[in-house]
Amino acid sequence: MSLVSEGADLTKxxxxxxxxxxxxxxxxxxxxxxxxxxxxxxxxxxxxxxxAPGHVHPVIGFxxxxxxxxxxxxSGALNxxxxxxxxxxxxxxxxxxxxxxxVRPDEALAFGSTLAVGSVLVFGVLVNWFAAAxxxxxxxxxxxxxxxxxxxxxxxxxxxxxxxGAFPPMVGWAAVTGDVSLAPVLMFLIIFLWTPPHFWALSLxxxxxxxxxxxxxxxxxxxxxxxRKQILLYTLVxxxxxxxxxxxxxxxxxxxxxxxxxxxxxxxxxxRVYRDRTGPAAPASARKLFAFSLLYVFVLFAALLVDNGLAxxxxxx
Amino acid sequence: xxxDDGIVLTEEQKRRRxxxxxxxxxxxxxxxLLVYLVTVVKLGPDVLRRPL
Numbered sequence: 001m002s003l004v005s006e007g008a009d010l011t012k013x014x015x016x017x018x019x020x021x022x023x024x025x026x027x028x029x030x031x032x033x034x035x036x037x038x039x040x041x042x043x044x045x046x047x048x049x050x051x052a053p054g055h056v057h058p059v060i061g062f063x064x065x066x067x068x069x070x071x072x073x074x075s076g077a078l079n080x081x082x083x084x085x086x087x088x089x090x091x092x093x094x095x096x097x098x099x100x101x102x103v104r105p106d107e108a109l110a111f112g113s114t115l116a117v118g119s120v121l122v123f124g125v126l127v128n129w130f131a132a133a134x135x136x137x138x139x140x141x142x143x144x145x146x147x148x149x150x151x152x153x154x155x156x157x158x159x160x161x162x163x164x165g166a167f168p169p170m171v172g173w174a175a176v177t178g179d180v181s182l183a184p185v186l187m188f189l190i191i192f193l194w195t196p197p198h199f200w201a202l203s204l205x206x207x208x209x210x211x212x213x214x215x216x217x218x219x220x221x222x223x224x225x226x227x228r229k230q231i232l233l234y235t236l237v238x239x240x241x242x243x244x245x246x247x248x249x250x251x252x253x254x255x256x257x258x259x260x261x262x263x264x265x266x267x268x269x270x271x272r273v274y275r276d277r278t279g280p281a282a283p284a285s286a287r288k289l290f291a292f293s294l295l296y297v298f299v300l301f302a303a304l305l306v307d308n309g310l311a312x313x314x315x316x317x
Numbered sequence: 318x319x320x321d322d323g324i325v326l327t328e329e330q331k332r333r334r335x336x337x338x339x340x341x342x343x344x345x346x347x348x349x350l351l352v353y354l355v356t357v358v359k360l361g362p363d364v365l366r367r368p369l
Binding site for chain 1: 326327333336355
């Protein structure tokens with residue numbers, strides 16, 4: 001369905017100094033916030049907030065999560081503003097609001113910047129300034145380091161850029177304690193090491209798309225076999241890191257057992273990706289790893305939450 | 318100033334602008350409510366018991 005055909009005549013030249021009337025609907029602005037990415041950010045931040053020692057009033061906790069969610073959404077909007085040229089040529093992203101012509105780039109920039117600054121300021125004033133500074137750093141890292149610099153220049157883009165997605169549990173923790181200790185660093189490391197196998201499994205399936213857009217993803221630059229090797233290597237480091245919270249005494253045996261099983265499944269699927277290089281088995285293995293990797297991070301953080309809750313109630317293993 | 322001098326919005330554009338305006342109003346209202354609630358939580362019940 002073309003929005004232009006619904007009545008807006010965009011073919012008429014506009015007088016200088018007049019902006020084109022916006023066709024953006026509320027749902028387009030919601031799409032700019034990347035709600036699916038936001039759900040993982042909010043969930044891991046919630047776990048960081050709830051497992052942190054000490055008590056936070058529910059209203060303050062809710063405010064912290066809201067600010068983290070809006071900060072993450074602002075990062076998504078600024079990413080879509082900067083990457084509109086890439087998004088337009090990739091099948092997966094060509095229907096996003098800016099390449100589809102429903103939101104103008106300057107609208108997305110204004111929306112993203114306002115929310116980014118607003119979320120940090122509200123976080124600082126209503127919760128605490130240390131956590132707000134961490135949120136500001138996370139947004140800046142995602143927008144300036146990942147989006148503007150690394151994404152278009154190195155196949156290590158998602159390895160280093162993955163740090164931005166790994167900060168939310170640390171921000172959630174800092175919202176309660178006002179500082180950072182080993183436990184949130186371990187949560188950061190789990191997401192940080194999980195990001196490369198997760199995204200490279202996807203990029204194995206979308207290598208043509210990335211090549212057409214000129215994004216130097218690992219399968220495009222180093223080839224699919226090197227990507228498969230790197231996926232396996234990162235998963236070999238990820239699996240023991242997943243158990244680290246138990247080994248360091250920050251989580252109990254329940255979490256440790258779940259992390260062990262999930263880590264073993266991740267390793268098995270990564271091994272299959274490494275092994276299946278040709279035929280229909282190759283994309284099928286990558287798809288399975290991608291799907292399970294999403295489940296992996298959700299299950300691990302849910303287990304951390306349950307384990308911590310049981311320990312607080314006196315039922316810890 | 319006649320209509321020719323500016324942009325005349327279509328009905329669809331007006332509808333979408335109205336939807337955006339309502340969304341902004343609701344967001345600002347939610348922010349005001351949030352600041353009010355956090356203020357009450359931070360000050361606590363002692364807010365009415367202060368030295369004169």
